[in-house]
Each structure stands twice: as C-alpha cells, then as structure tokens.
Amino acid sequence: MLTQKPSFRFLATGAITSLFVLTFLLFAHQSRDSASRYILKTPWPAQSKPECSTSTPQNGSDLWEFKVERDGQNHGLSDQQCQSAFPKLFVEISKSAGLKREAPLSYKDLDSREVEDGMVRAIIDRGELYIVDFGAMPVTASRARATLNSLQRALSAFPDRQHLPSIEFIFTTEDFAPNPTAPGPIWSYSKRDGDDSVWLMPDFGYWAWPEVQIGPYHEVRRRVTAIDQGEVAADGSLVPGMAFEDKKKQLVWRGSLATNPAVRSKLLKAAVGKSWASVRVIDWDDENDIRFNLLPIEDHCRYMFLAHTEGRSFSGRGKYLLNCHSVVFSHRLVWKEAHHAALVSSGPEANYVEVDMEFKDLSRKIDYLIDNPQVAERIADNAVRTFRDRYLTPAAESCYWRQLIRQYASVSDFEPVLFSTNRDGKKKARGVPFETWLLMR
Secondary structure, eight states: OTTTHHHHHHHHHHHHHHHHHHHHHHHHHHHHHHHTTEEEOOOOOGGGOOOOOOSOOOTTOTTOOOOHHHHTTOTTOOHHHHHHHOTTTTHHHHHHHHHTSSSOBOHHHHHTSOOOTTEEEEEEETTEEEEEEEOOOTTTHHHHHHHHHHHHHHHHTOTTGGGSOOEEEEEEOSSSOSSTTSSSOEEESOBOTTOTTEEEOOOGGGTOBGGGTBOOHHHHHHHHHHHHHOEEOTTSOEEOOOOGGGSEEEEEEEEOSTTOHHHHHHHHHHHTTOTTEEEEEOOTTOHHHHHHHOOOGGGGGGEEEEEEOOOSSSOTTHHHHTTSSSEEEEEOOOSBOTTGGGOOOSSTTOOSEEEOTTOTTHHHHHHHHHHOHHHHHHHHHHHIIIIIIIITSHHHHHHHHHHHHHHHHHTBSEEEOSEEEOTTSOEEEOOEEHHHHHHHO
C-alpha cells in the first residue's frame, strides 16, 4: 500500500495539470477568435489626435455658402461644407462622443449588446457597408432597409469614402433603444437625456415611410414646397402657391391615441368645441376610418397651425411638419431627434411654438397668433429658413451620417476586421456586402 500511494498522487497531479492545459488552450482559442474580429487602434499622440474640421472650406471655396436650390439634394458635401452649412446639426453626436473621451468604446462594450429583434449589426470598412447580423423584424423590416439605404447613400455619394474611419456598430429599428444606459453603444432614432449609451441617427423616414402612405422624402419635400411656392403643371402652366394668409386658420392633427394616450388625449380635450381645431383620431386598423380621416402629409401644409405630439417615443411626422410654411405647435419634447438643436421656441428667431404638456395654454396662444398674423408668419418664415431650407434637407441628413461615423470612431479604441479566423485557421467573412444583402432580402 505504501508503494502505491505515490502513483495515485502522481496520477492526480497529472490529471490536474492536463485539465489546466486544456482550459488554457480552450480560452486561448476563444481569445484568438474574439481578437480576430478587431484590432486595437494605436493611440493618437495628444498633439496630433484627429478632430473634425470646423473651419470654412478652403482651396478656393472659402467663400462657399449653402444654398438650398443648388445644395439641398447634394449628398456628397465635404466635411468642411457640412460644418459650415449645419453648425447646430451635430450637437447630440458631440455630446455622445464627449461622454466617452475618458473611457473609449471597446469591442467588449459593443459585443456585450446582443442583437435582439429589430436590431442590425454592421461594419463600415473603408467606406463600404457590410451587414454582420440582422435580428428578426416582424414589424420594422422596412425601417431597417430604409435606414441602411440612407446610410449607404451617404457613403456612396462621398468622394473620399475610402478615407472614412472603419467602425462596427449596432442600431435598433424600434421607437427607442432597449437598455439605454447599458455599457454597449447603440444607435437609435431618438433618445432622452440620460440615455448615455444611445447615439442618435436619422430616422427611416428620410428614405420613405410606406406604412403611413408617405413616399420618398425628397418627393414629400417637392409636394410640400409646391403648395407653398407653386409649381409648373404638366401642360406648362404655372400653378400658384398658397399665401400664408390664405391658409386655413385652424390647428390640424391626425393620429392614433394608442401610441401616447397620456399626451394625445390632452390635445383632443383642449381642442373640443374650438372653431380653430381640426383634430381627429385615426384607427389604423379600420380601412374606412383611414379613407375618411387620413390627410396626406403635404395637405397639412394648407393649414396655418400644425400640432406635433410624441408617440411611444419620437413622432416621425415632426420633420414633415417642419417642412411646411406653417406654425408648428408642440408640447415640451422628451425625446430628442437629430435636428432638435435647431429648434427655437421664443424670441425673434422662434421657429415653432411650445405649449405645456397639458395643452392648457394652447387656446390662448392660437388666439394670439390668429389676432397677430404677422407674428405667425414670421414664425413660419423662420421654420422654412431653418428646417426646409437647411437642417432638414437631404444634404444635411447625409452630412449627419458621416459625422456620426467620424465621431463614433474617434472614441472607439478598436477597428473591426472583415474576416475572423476559425480554430482550424481558416478565415471566415464576418459580414455580407450591403449590395448582396439587399438582393437577398
């Protein structure tokens, strides 16, 4: 028995050693597989860290200024032109980037966020878009396609796209981001103050919104502008636009109560029995109700006053209303969108009217503007100049996408790679080129 004890001890020691080695090799493989999906960036020296330019365009274009007739549809403006034309557009991006200056985004942060239903994970590599993962989307599939098409347009229109930084990101197509304070960054159409992990992106409507019978954004803008400025008919005759004083002196709103009954029911209550009110609820499940009550988005512009209310989070109609030469009334907004930094609610530069969450001051403010049409028209003029002719142009949207890419990259400590290495040493593509992915859907 004494001669056998050492052999058992050696066998136990050998087993433990083997287990340790096996565990080490397993974790080493996992570590290598994970690391093969990205590379750490070389830290920039403090004095040479790249920053987005805020100077005016150079090389003979330092006198350039944005003109909507020429530049509004230009998706390929330079970074300097974007900064010059839209100085208020990138406020929320800068805030998000500022929160991560001291603790940059890591691959582990990104990977900690699971791609759930309604989410897309993607890579931009040298200006090319690749789809890595695509969650199930029983309701929001068209939103995902619209968003990706808009992003692809902003990339393909940019002459220097190959010099854009490479990033990997996740976005949601839902009305708001899940777990907005979790470590993993996520792009979303809207956010609240305190949603520190959420990066704002343009919403799907900048491409199209077929579910509520709203077509391509550029076409909506054409129809809206035609109401206010007129257009040339098919026979060559000029159809005159609608003067502000000729618009219906009513507040118009069409929508569903279900998405935000707490706020929208108060609007309905404030409008009951008012001669200035054209406020109706739409039941999107009732075809007859839709047929009788749905108002084409451009026909909202025939009214002098437009009501804007948030839904489950933001309301996608807001940007359409701000394209009108009309006065938008809105309660205090809880959910931020990309263009909100350009909203002004008071003073000579006011471009909309803010009312309280209960709409108790709505009637008083409408009565005042009806009695003072010159004030109402000034607000409508400011709205057109600020939004339709600048911050809500297609050019501004593409500028926003590229600035989002740059700022997100500036606080990420890694760059993605397109091919991961399997345990057998073979390389595997991590993403599908957008063009291929689009044909597969």
